[in-house]
Amino acid sequence: MATETLSRERVLEIIEECGGDKEHLLSILIEIQRECRRNYINEASAKVVAEKLDIPLVQLYDILTFYAMLETKPRGRYIIEVCNNAPCYISKSHVMAKFLRKELGINFGETTPDGMFSLQYMPCVGACNIGPVIKIGDKVYGNLNEDRIRKILKELRENAQ
Amino acid sequence: MSKTIQLLTARCGKIRPDSVADYIANGGFSALKKAMSMAPMEIINEIIDAKLLGRGGASYPAGKKWKQLYEIEGDPKYIVCNADEGEPGTFKDKVLLEKDPLSIIEGMAIAGYVFNSHDGYIYIRGEYREIQKLFQAAIDNAVKANYLGDNIMGSYFSFRVHIVSGAGAYICGENSGLLNSIEAKTGRPRVKPPHLAEVGLYSQPTLVNNVESFASVPQIINMGGKAFQELGVEDSGGTKLICLSGNVNRRGTFEVPIGGVTLRDIIFDPEFGGGIPDGKELKCYHLGGQSGPIGFPEQLDTRYDHTSLKKQGLSIGSGAVVVLDDTVCIIDYLKKVSEFFIHESCGKCVPCREGNRQMYMILHKFATGLATEKDFERLERLSFTMATASSCGLGQSASTALDSCLKHRREEFQAHINGICPVCLNSRKYGDQYAY
Numbered sequence: 160m161a162t163e164t165l166s167r168e169r170v171l172e173i174i175e176e177c178g179g180d181k182e183h184l185l186s187i188l189i190e191i192q193r194e195c196r197r198n199y200i201n202e203a204s205a206k207v208v209a210e211k212l213d214i215p216l217v218q219l220y221d222i223l224t225f226y227a228m229l230e231t232k233p234r235g236r237y238i239i240e241v242c243n244n245a246p247c248y249i250s251k252s253h254v255m256a257k258f259l260r261k262e263l264g265i266n267f268g269e270t271t272p273d274g275m276f277s278l279q280y281m282p283c284v285g286a287c288n289i290g291p292v293i294k295i296g297d298k299v300y301g302n303l304n305e306d307r308i309r310k311i312l313k314e315l316r317e318n319a320q
Numbered sequence: 321m322s323k324t325i326q327l328l329t330a331r332c333g334k335i336r337p338d339s340v341a342d343y344i345a346n347g348g349f350s351a352l353k354k355a356m357s358m359a360p361m362e363i364i365n366e367i368i369d370a371k372l373l374g375r376g377g378a379s380y381p382a383g384k385k386w387k388q389l390y391e392i393e394g395d396p397k398y399i400v401c402n403a404d405e406g407e408p409g410t411f412k413d414k415v416l417l418e419k420d421p422l423s424i425i426e427g428m429a430i431a432g433y434v435f436n437s438h439d440g441y442i443y444i445r446g447e448y449r450e451i452q453k454l455f456q457a458a459i460d461n462a463v464k465a466n467y468l469g470d471n472i473m474g475s476y477f478s479f480r481v482h483i484v485s486g487a488g489a490y491i492c493g494e495n496s497g498l499l500n501s502i503e504a505k506t507g508r509p510r511v512k513p514p515h516l517a518e519v520g521l522y523s524q525p526t527l528v529n530n531v532e533s534f535a536s537v538p539q540i541i542n543m544g545g546k547a548f549q550e551l552g553v554e555d556s557g558g559t560k561l562i563c564l565s566g567n568v569n570r571r572g573t574f575e576v577p578i579g580g581v582t583l584r585d586i587i588f589d590p591e592f593g594g595g596i597p598d599g600k601e602l603k604c605y606h607l608g609g610q611s612g613p614i615g616f617p618e619q620l621d622t623r624y625d626h627t628s629l630k631k632q633g634l635s636i637g638s639g640a641v642v643v644l645d646d647t648v649c650i651i652d653y654l655k656k657v658s659e660f661f662i663h664e665s666c667g668k669c670v671p672c673r674e675g676n677r678q679m680y681m682i683l684h685k686f687a688t689g690l691a692t693e694k695d696f697e698r699l700e701r702l703s704f705t706m707a708t709a710s711s712c713g714l715g716q717s718a719s720t721a722l723d724s725c726l727k728h729r730r731e732e733f734q735a736h737i738n739g740i741c742p743v744c745l746n747s748r749k750y751g752d753q754y755a756y
Contacts (some may be wrong), residue, residue: 181504186485189446225506228446228488244408245656246565246642284447285411287565288572297449
């Protein structure tokens with residue numbers, strides 16, 4: 160279950176679960192981020208990882224800011240990622256993007272005031288055969304239209320309660 | 321007669337992907353057995369005879385790569401599989417990873433045997449988290465059945481495969497960036513030379529191949545290099561998975577013998593794309609992902625093989641075919657491509673980091689009717705600078721799509737200067753929401 164902040168013990172556990180060495184750094188960071196309710200990696204967790212894997216904190220910060228999937232600032236409970244690459248674009252992803260902005264009342268890169276949804280762009284997830292697509296967590300939703308998006312948002316809101 | 325072929329995809333969807341028993345029942349691991357009775361150089365010769373061109377995008381001859389690594393001394397050598405499939409419009413590796421992971425493992429194990437390597441890494445992009453889990457299950461099952469791990473099939477050969485996850489960086493698909501990423505660094509490419517065959521993962525000699533290339537290796541061993549080559553054309557053997565997306569009736573992945581179809585077949589044949597939906601006309605098609613060239617209707621009769629496409633200034637690249645209908649404005653599309661490269665440039669070298677931004681801005685001038693004749697010259701010069709002075713393949717190929725449009729559709733650019741592009745006047749109602 161996602162929590163507000165991860166305890167030091169839990170971070171150490173995740174490191175072990177993911178293999179416990181430097182090679183698995185990115186999986187470790189992704190797992191930490193998934194368990195954090197606000198979908199980010201805070202400084203305390205980053206320090207534990209840096210110390211345990213013997214990586215300078217500054218190098219870890221470089222990594223956290225380099226990879227698009229990792230985030231160092233709090234985000235919403237659910238992150239709605241819209242593919243804005245060319246194959247989805249010609250399947251009218253920009254129309255979906257506009258609809259999502261209207262429906263959630265936020266711009267890309269922002270989080271709804273209740274902390275429920277963040278909206279952002281993502282690069283291609285290899286689902287161009289069902290474009291336009293959005294991704295929420297690990298799940299990719301394709302062949303979207305306005306009704307389908309409304310339904311997805313409704314389900315997520317209900318789930319969270 | 322069907323124009324598709326089922327070679328790499330023969331097992332896809334027919335077996336439980338992580339089941340070793342299902343895999344063996346359908347011819348799996350026979351190539352590994354056969355390979356382990358052959359001398360390493362014999363195997364490399366088969367791959368050279370097979371004329372297997374790398375399937376990741378650069379189309380470098382795999383046999384040559386293997387031979388070079390074989391001739392380099394060093395121990396240990398590492399085997400790395402590039403499964404960081406981030407090229408927009410490409411989803412072929414996903415099919416193989418998801419539906420036939422053991423064929424990739426078998427290909428990597430054969431490579432491990434050739435180079436007497438004990439560790440193989442597969443770098444799977446972070447977005448494919450479910451696939452990573454499935455792949456791990458496949459590895460575990462292969463280890464249990466002794467096709468992987470210590471003393472494979474009772475021999476002295478031991479080989480392990482480790483999964484490493486990416487975290488959303490297109491640049492990590494560049495082989496040296498990928499190795500940096502495995503080493504827990506940021507995935508910025510290295511300066512080459514030295515080549516990865518000499519100084520690769522942890523500074524050791526390293527083989528990096530694409531998923532589809534590794535999946536082809538067991539086929540080559542089983543049927544022999546010559547037979548594999550004969551499936552394709554003289555200088556490029558085997559089959560290719562193509563990924564069709566965009567404005568076509570049937571989108572998806574298809575396997576074709578190289579040179580066995582034309583571009584027209586791919587887009588219009590009912591067995592493949594089945595034409596353009598809603599009665600629209602074909603405008604152009606983008607081959608090989610964002611870094612590939614754009615083809616036009618007059619080139620449709622080109623055969624889909626490396627040499628024929630090259631003569632037309634086109635390329636296979638990753639196998640992506642993104643089809644655009646006549647409601648898409650070329651400038652608008654190129655802006656989208658450019659936006660992608662601005663986002664994905666790692667920022668290490670100036671021609672790519674700044675060049676893509678400038679390219680976007682000049683294209684934006686065209687889109688808004690502010691461009692002049694001088695901007696043609698600026699674009700051409702910028703494109704040349706980026707292609708020659710960028711440090712890695714990302715920057716070098718970022719302007720490929722622009723180049724082919726400037727060559728074949730200069731009049732569309734001109735129309736924007738004159739302010740009479742009918743296509744984008746219609747689409748402008750969506751507003752310019754992506755401007756940087």
